[in-house]
Amino acid sequence: MNDNYSKAGLQRLFQKGVNNFLLLHKNGKAVAFQLDQNENVNIVGRQTDISFKSTGLSLLDDGWKCVGPGLEYSWLFE
Numbered sequence: 861m862n863d864n865y866s867k868a869g870l871q872r873l874f875q876k877g878v879n880n881f882l883l884l885h886k887n888g889k890a891v892a893f894q895l896d897q898n899e900n901v902n903i904v905g906r907q908t909d910i911s912f913k914s915t916g917l918s919l920l921d922d923g924w925k926c927v928g929p930g931l932e933y934s935w936l937f938e
Contacts, residue, residue, distance in 0.1 A: 873930025891936040
């Protein structure tokens with residue numbers, strides 16, 4: 861349980877629209893993905909060397925919503 865708590869502090873999941881998501885990690889990684897009707901993940905893009913704080917703020921300014929830490933998608937960073 862404590863491991864999940866520490867991981868939750870390291871990443872954020874953003875959503876725009878119904879199926880568009882972006883998972884952002886404090887280590888400078890981001891994964892953009894979409895979910896289909898069966899909740900299958902389709903990775904749209906990956907990016908490294910980004911700023912966690914400024915990217916998150918830019919996403920919010922662009923109409924994205926932070927919907928949690930997104931721990932169920934942590935495997936996308938592997």
